[in-house]
Amino acid sequence: MILLSNGGTNQHRSAQRSDTILVGTVDGVVLLERTGGAWTIAHRALAGCSVSAVTALDDGTLFAATHGVGVARSEDRGLTWTWTNDGIDRVDLWSARAGRLQGREVVCVGSLPAHVFISENRGDSWRELPGLRKVASVAQWCFPPPPRIGHVKDIVIEGERLWVGIEIGALLVSTDFGTSFSELKIDPNPVECDVHRILLHPARPQRIVVANGIVGVMSSDDAGKTWRKNPMPPHANYPDAMVVHPNDPDLIFLTAGVGWPSHWYRLGRARGKIARSRDGGMTWERLLGGLPDGQRALFSALTIEAWPGGYALHAVDTDGQVFESLDGGDHWTIIADVPPVSKGEFHRGLVRDRTKLATVDDIVVSDVAARRLAAANV
Numbered sequence: 001m002i003l004l005s006n007g008g009t010n011q012h013r014s015a016q017r018s019d020t021i022l023v024g025t026v027d028g029v030v031l032l033e034r035t036g037g038a039w040t041i042a043h044r045a046l047a048g049c050s051v052s053a054v055t056a057l058d059d060g061t062l063f064a065a066t067h068g069v070g071v072a073r074s075e076d077r078g079l080t081w082t083w084t085n086d087g088i089d090r091v092d093l094w095s096a097r098a099g100r101l102q103g104r105e106v107v108c109v110g111s112l113p114a115h116v117f118i119s120e121n122r123g124d125s126w127r128e129l130p131g132l133r134k135v136a137s138v139a140q141w142c143f144p145p146p147p148r149i150g151h152v153k154d155i156v157i158e159g160e161r162l163w164v165g166i167e168i169g170a171l172l173v174s175t176d177f178g179t180s181f182s183e184l185k186i187d188p189n190p191v192e193c194d195v196h197r198i199l200l201h202p203a204r205p206q207r208i209v210v211a212n213g214i215v216g217v218m219s220s221d222d223a224g225k226t227w228r229k230n231p232m233p234p235h236a237n238y239p240d241a242m243v244v245h246p247n248d249p250d251l252i253f254l255t256a257g258v259g260w261p262s263h264w265y266r267l268g269r270a271r272g273k274i275a276r277s278r279d280g281g282m283t284w285e286r287l288l289g290g291l292p293d294g295q296r297a298l299f300s301a302l303t304i305e306a307w308p309g310g311y312a313l314h315a316v317d318t319d320g321q322v323f324e325s326l327d328g329g330d331h332w333t334i335i336a337d338v339p340p341v342s343k344g345e346f347h348r349g350l351v352r353d354r355t356k357l358a359t360v361d362d363i364v365v366s367d368v369a370a371r372r373l374a375a376a377n378v
Helices: 130-134 261-267 367-375
Strands: 002-004 011-013 020-025 028-035 038-045 051-056 062-066 070-074 093-101 104-111 116-119 151-158 161-167 170-174 195-199 208-212 216-220 238-245 248-257 273-277 285-287 299-307 310-317 321-325 333-337
Touching: 002 051, 002 299, 002 310, 020 051, 028 051, 028 333, 038 333, 062 093, 062 104, 070 093, 093 151, 151 195, 161 195, 170 195, 195 238, 208 238, 216 238, 238 299, 238 310, 248 299, 273 299
Parallel strands: 002 020, 011 299, 051 093
Antiparallel strands: 020 028, 028 038, 051 062, 062 070, 093 104, 104 116, 104 151, 151 161, 161 170, 195 208, 208 216, 238 248, 248 273, 273 285, 299 310, 310 321, 321 333
């Protein structure tokens, strides 16, 4: 099964091409099935819940993290769900990831305010990782829209290490099962550390690639000791969803918008794009074949599935259009329409002919970010 959501699992290996996709939307989860080459909506669940992230254990047990209702679990491939919030006291969840951490099967979810909760018993109970909030920068974590509180935007489980990205504030890593965390200084100023995505690959053990919503794509080749700002794709400023091919560490795909949210809301469009890099994020080519050019919506989720002899890309935007590419991103088709898929309130801010919304338009940024916004040619 392919998982497609804003803050969840986005990389898959399989024995053959999958015929099911689970999409986390602002109105529950949607199960797509492929029959005779065509995708159709087979089932919907968790209606009325804004699902920020979906992830799965190795046995297929699914978890859906939601804005405001906590975590739901499905043990029948998404048909039925139960709420599993024992030990979670922050239910506005933005990210989720399952995997094996130091040999133990775990599920982690991240919230607003920024806390991480971990389960070692398939979601029956959870406990907080308090070390996350003991790092030096915690008092400076923030977020431009109300309530202006930083949240956990990305979680990566990588063998011995647990990685957490804070929007906005920090890139954190733990080597002791989440007891303590160290900060990797991608920028000396925490308000410049807008960590949207963290990319790692076992074939490049010293390399870290980060989608920084303020600065752009950044990378380190020495395990985070030093960082460089990479070029962004042409006419793009705001990187969000990003995936790396499981078998090719230098093949990266990225979604991005033109300008930043304050520009989108003023202009009425984000002009979402998808780009490809064949050199680990150092240079980019924009992908267009079948993708819209200059669209209002933003691509909010991107996932990759690789199998022997091929791979597929799936993307979905804030209008709920699901796109598929079977040739490495050269050509795309729309395979389904589902409810919007969104980071936070983006889908509300990018609705056509909308009225102004306090929770969307009342953006406050740092002085350095304000200068960057004013200078942007959008």
